[in-house]
Amino acid sequence: MxxxxxxxxxxxxxxxxxxxxxxxxxxxxxxxxxxxxxxxxxxxxxxxxxxxxxxxxxxxxxxxxxVQPAGDNGSYYQVVPFKQSTLDMESPKMVVSKDSDSIEFEFMQNMLMSADINRESSSVSGELVFAGFGIDAPYLNYTDYDGIDLTGKIAVILSDRPHTFPSEEGSHFRRLISDSQVKHGAIGTIVVSTPTSEKVSPFEKRKLYVKTPTTRWLDKEGEVHNGYPQLQGGALLSIEAGKQLFGMAGMDLAAIYEKIENNEPLTSMPMGLTATLEKKSVLSETTSPNVIGVIxxxxxxxxxxxxxxxxxxxxxxxxxxxxxxxxxxxxxxxxxxxxxxxxxxxxxxxxxxxxxxxxxxxxxxxxxxxxxxxxxxxxxxxxxxxxxxxxxxxxxMPILTYRTNEIIAFGATHSSLESTVSSTLLKNEMKLIDDPxxxxxxxxxxxxxxxxxxxxxxxxxxxSMATEVKDALGVSPQTFLAKHYHMPSDDLNLPIDYxxxxxxxxxxxxxxxxxxxxxxxxxxxxxxxxxxxxxx
Incomplete structure (x- = not known):
């Protein structure tokens, strides 16, 4: 050392x-x-x-x-306790059966799993129930759970949301899917990619993160926050694997995708299939600090x-x-x-x-x-x-490889902060623009x-991320997101304009x-x- x-x-x-x-x-x-x-x-x-x-x-x-310390015990640090789980890459297995027929989906080919934060070895079997997007959103007068019983069963959901939803509210309710499934008694989840999710987060790119440990923070009682131990197994399927799964149930996934695009309601229903999901994980604990100061x-x-x-x-x-x-x-x-x-x-x-x-x-x-x-x-x-x-x-992630006189303030339209931010920018010869x-x-x-x-x-x-920049003079936001975001090339070799x-x-x-x-x-x-x- x-x-x-x-x-x-x-x-x-x-x-x-x-x-x-x-x-x-x-x-x-x-x-x-x-x-x-x-x-x-x-x-x-x-x-x-x-x-x-x-x-x-x-x-x-x-x-x-x-700047005065504002962490714990008079220090600058607030030490956050974490639990981590790393997937045993040889262990994932998913088999779907209908009567005497069965299909085993191939891990890292058409099926992905992540590590289990709660247990070293997990195995779950149950009936499959199609639950639309898996969303329960009373504020938007929407639920995918009417007319189905998920108790002791595995939910099959689409990696999307109704396209009529306001984007921010819709994303919030999508983040609550695990809460909704636990509330309705599910014991596992199979997520199926959609054309929309493929554009945002391609299945092939998700493969890059399978070896990344699953991490959650521990509360003051030492319990995993949002660990959802009731959900004993989960998997993500590619679009082609999803079509194979739905086809086995006699359902047309392409027609369901078309309904999504046409803003037509989806019908949740039992699929007449059973599945077994298995995996092993290696658990550990660590800490990492927040650093906090105050004036x-x-x-x-x-x-x-x-x-x-x-x-x-x-x-x-x-x-x-x-x-x-x-x-x-x-x-x-x-x-x-x-x-x-x-x-x-x-x-x-x-x-x-x-x-x-x-x-x-x-x-x-x-x-x-x-x-x-x-x-x-x-x-x-x-x-x-x-x-x-x-x-x-x-x-x-302020991308400082190009200049602009326009600033985005995501979320500003929801509060009085918009007025203050806008007036301050104007005083500084800058302009607040809408979320692009x-x-x-x-x-x-x-x-x-x-x-x-x-x-x-x-x-x-x-x-502003709408700025057009010739990459010979700088790196445009579009180029950064396409070629450097979450890549080793996001480094000091970028043309940073100090x-x-x-x-x-x-x-x-x-x-x-x-x-x-x-x-x-x-x-x-x-x-x-x-x-x-x-x-x-």
Whole structure:
């Protein structure tokens, strides 16, 4: 370990000695990026030594700035306990039977499984029941569970949602499928890909993540949060395998896909089939820190309210299935850029002539890539009363390889944050634009949603992704998403524009400052569904 620490010290010491200035600094921003996206950190996987060193660096920067610790026991850290499960790649087996006929689906060919977070060996058998999309959404007057009995049975569902659903609300209810299945007595789930899901997350790409450990956080009683032990087995089928399954039941999956496209209702029903799903998993436990600091507000009353700024510090580590020579996923844009932005915002707040009226919490969360786990843990166990957190601004994957005068604030239309963000941008000669890809439901897919579920109005800020850029001069958002997202090439070799990065810091600082100084507490719009999610 001594050589490793010596090399790390050689990297850290020059960065820690960068002279402080009051404004956002392109050089200081680059210094953060040089460490956070270096090969030495091996992709900052949750629970890894690389992520631990990234967290140490973040905490040391906050200490150097004079930002006060706001973690547990007077420290900068909130240590999150995790349980992890890795799939035994030789073990998955799925056999479907009808009378004396049976089909065994081939793992890693037309069927995928993930590790079981609850048990080392799992085996479940039961009747198959088609349950549409598996969605139970009273708010949208929709359910797939009428007229069927799932007690002790395995649900077969489609990896999609009704196309008439509002995208963000629909994605939220899709995330609650496991809750719905447990509520209705299911003991397992078979998910079938659809043409729509293939466009968003292709079956072939999902194969790349099968070896990735399943990770969940443990509550204060040591229980797995959202472990769903009642669901004893699960599998994902490709479209062709789905057609084979439905064909065995005498059902036409292509006709069902057509119904989805035509917005026609689906009919849930028993399929007349039985299935057995088996697998083995290797269980372990680890920890990984959230890093938290606070700058106390100046107003005697408003300082007891908090604006929480967040960015995830983890990434996806080292690729296990990649055929590329470079297997380290450095995560420069995802999310070293967001962390660097937040560190520079903290620097500006600390050196500002006037302190903000409300207090500002800086949260660098772990486990985002595992399912928003670190932010979810913090939102469940906040280090200040959750009712005193009045707004969240999240920074996740700002792609800083091109310039724009337009900013997206995912989720802004649901709360009064839209007005503040828009007016601040205008003062800074920037423009707030509408979500250019509402079908992606980005608002429910990053760390801000952990706070939304606790009733906190939130926005997720990124530069416009509709900008056209000639890749000879930069890397366009479209090119980044197609060629570099969650790939080893998301590294410091990208043409990162550090002058623009510093300007992006200034924009975000201005938004956070205005939110902290606005007399009125931010609030949800009365007609927003997300206003209903907070704790009662």
């Amino acid at each position: 001594k050589p490793f620490k010596s090399v790390l010290a050689a990297v850290l010491l020059p960065l820690l000695c960068i002279p402080a200035v009051n404004a956002a600094s392109p050089e200081r921003f680059k210094g953060h990026m040089m460490l956070l996206a270096d090969d030495l950190l091996a992709g900052r996987d949750t629970g890894s030594i690389g992520h631990d060193f990234a967290s140490l660096y973040i905490a040391s920067e906050l200490q150097k700035m004079g 106390e507000g100046s107003d005697p009353l408003l300082k007891n309210e908090f604006i929480i700024l967040s960015a995830h510090s983890d990434h996806i580590g080292i690729s296990k299935n990649s055929v590329l020579k470079d297997k380290i996923n450095n995560g420069a844009m995802d999310n070293a850029s967001g962390v660097s932005t937040l560190l520079e915002i903290a620097h500006e707040f600390h050196h500002a002539k006037e302190k903000p009226k409300r207090s500002i919490i800086f949260t660098f969360v772990t486990g985002e890539e595992k399912g928003l786990l670190g932010s979810e843990y913090y939102a469940e166990y906040p280090t200040v009363p959750i009712e005193n957190i009045v707004a969240n601004v999240n920074l996740d 890809m509402p079908e992606q439901a980005i608002f429910v897919r990053s760390d801000q949603f952990s706070f939304v579920k606790q009733g906190v109005p939130a926005v997720f800020l990124v530069p 002058e623009w990065a510093a300007q992006f810091v200034e924009i975000n600082y201005a938004i956070a400052r205005d939110l902290a100084n606005t007399p009125e507490r931010p609030s949800w719009n009365s007609d927003s569904f997300f206003a209903t999610l907070g704790k009662k």
